[in-house]
Amino acid sequence: MSTVVLLAVTGLGLSALYFLIASGLSLVFGLADVLNFAHGWFLTVGAYAAYWATPKVGFAGGVVAGVLAGAGVAALVELVMIRPLYKRTIAQVLVTVGLSLAGVALFQALFSPDARIFPSPKWTQQVVGFLGARVPVKSLLLIAGAVVVLAALLAFLRWTRYGLIIRAGVENREMVTALGIDVRKAFTLVFAIGGAAAGLAGALGGVYFESVSPTGGASLLIFAFIVVVIGGMGSITGSAVAAVAVGLLQQFVNYYGSAGAGDVCAVALLAIVLLTRRQARQA
């Protein structure tokens, strides 16, 4: 029983990480139709900002630095590189793929290709008793972070004017502009929100993996894409549910099956969802 609880908590920790990356990816694609392959780089930026700031201003300050760096870089990328390319889908994909590759190379040049040990506070590396199991605090920290982000995003989308614009824009962007709203401001905002969540994922991911590396964001991005596709483009709640499913599936299969089988199962789950969704649509 304690093993199941431990696997569930660590699986949910992984789910939380996936959700933090996928939520921004999903909003950006849902509203702006941008398939952003550079999104993983925002996580890396956040991770290194937290890595750099934590020894100077403490862990909380490091997390804030990660969030701000992720948001700032994402907004800048939207303004400078994506905005001139709206309606040019292939060019956007090429630019974001190029940026993700160049971003990795930049961090390799600045910090070396090797992973660096993240300056985690000691309390995050401890374990606590939970339902008869000894579970890692870092997983609980990630889960708490994701729950706060989920609640904040849902409140933002439900109660603010920009949230209303984003929900409407996900349905019909053209009609939003035809109501006199400059939807491009909302694009920049969702990039910044997505970048902030990815930056938080970078900072908390540093604690979870106990290290930061230039390729950290890119390696997590594929699972975030799986989560976004399963959860539905533009759906925050869908991303949360899909992240839980993928994280738990991976963790349990990797433990009870063989290492790496969980990743295969995540891709298989994606295929099953896509096929059944298509059949349901045809029916």
Next chain:
Amino acid sequence: MSILQVRDLNVVLSGLSILQGVSFDVAPTGVTVLLGRNGVGKTTTLRAILGLAPGIGSVTFDGADILGRRTHELVQKGLGYVPEDRCVFAGLTVAENLRLAERTKNSAYELVFELFPELKKRASQRAGSLSGGQQQMLALGRVLLTENRLLLVDEPTKGLAPKVVTEVADALARVAVRVPILLVEQNLAVVRRLAGDAVVLAAGQVAWTGGASELLSDHDLTKSLLGVGSHS
């Protein structure tokens, strides 16, 4: 003096020439109707005026050249748009659809709820679950919330039951007293009731302009231009 002047408007979409040298004026009061058979470019004309389709030529709105300007800026300048098929936001409630259209604190909710009391009753209902007629009322209500100097209304009675067509026509007649309308409409009974001027398009070009009553009183002309008799 017209509120909108369209001159030599050309639109090419996906390599196809949709509009070729379209020119007409919209009167500063009342309803000007844009007529024509299916696929002649009526909707494209409205979309090009509003910057939703790429156009070449000249469109002057209240004295200013607006072709190529961004859509949201034109709407903020008083060009209201009710698209074909309503385009309400199905996942939002009626109240949220209306709130989205607000541009100032003094939105004309009283007028909208007076014209369409059903919208007030259904404020918390999702727009996607409304009937076609109710969705049309919402689409019109959305644009009437703010001060406009010209409304572009695309086939507002399409697919509606006869009773609802009458309600929508009543609402448009009341609105036309306050603000001029460029109306795309296939229902000739509605055209007969509302329209002052008429512009007929054929194959992406203007085939006829004049008074709507003049057109509809000539059965043969109507038949040749629109493919239906004026008694339809």
